[in-house]
Amino acid sequence: MSHKYAGGCEHVHTHADNDPIDVHTCHCSVCKRVTGQEDTHVVFFKHGDLKVDKPDKLKRQPFNNQNPNGPLELCTCATCGTPTMLDDKQGRIRAIVPNLMGYDPEKMPATYHAFFDAAAGAPAPDDGRPVYEGLRPDFAWPAPA
Ligand SMILES: [Zn+2]
Numbered sequence: 267m268s269h270k271y272a273g274g275c276e277h278v279h280t281h282a283d284n285d286p287i288d289v290h291t292c293h294c295s296v297c298k299r300v301t302g303q304e305d306t307h308v309v310f311f312k313h314g315d316l317k318v319d320k321p322d323k324l325k326r327q328p329f330n331n332q333n334p335n336g337p338l339e340l341c342t343c344a345t346c347g348t349p350t351m352l353d354d355k356q357g358r359i360r361a362i363v364p365n366l367m368g369y370d371p372e373k374m375p376a377t378y379h380a381f382f383d384a385a386a387g388a389p390a391p392d393d394g395r396p397v398y399e400g401l402r403p404d405f406a407w408p409a410p411a
């Protein structure tokens with residue numbers, strides 16, 4: 267019962283045994299709004315690689331409440347409200363925010379900065395990791411599951 271990556275709350279557990287396909291520090295406005303953090307450590311797994319033990323115990327809501335028909339749903343525990351994962355309605359990825367979703371952030375360090383908007387006025391990150399206006403240019407969305 268030991269998995270490479272494991273998280274969740276007391277009621278709903280998630281895990282993955284394969285490595286994530288993308289790990290970035292997200293600067294987008296939706297993450298800011300949802301997490302309340304200035305930037306957000308976001309980890310993408312292939313959809314089939316992130317497993318949930320009790321999917322029926324999750325509450326689903328649009329990740330971006332200003333774009334309710336967007337593909338990403340924020341799944342929270344129906345019992346305690348803890349955010350559990352982002353699920354892609356198109357079945358391409360599942361994403362986690364390690365520090366909010368019960369994972370060890372140290373095990374999955376971000377390799378770059380995504381969705382950084384220089385026009386918004388925040389100082390550009392200067393930790394040496396590449397900074398992009400979107401996801402990294404070579405990121406390819408997996409085929410829908
Ligand atoms: Zn974001």
Ligand SMILES: [Zn+2]
Nearest residue numbers: 275277343346
């Ligand atoms: Zn819970």
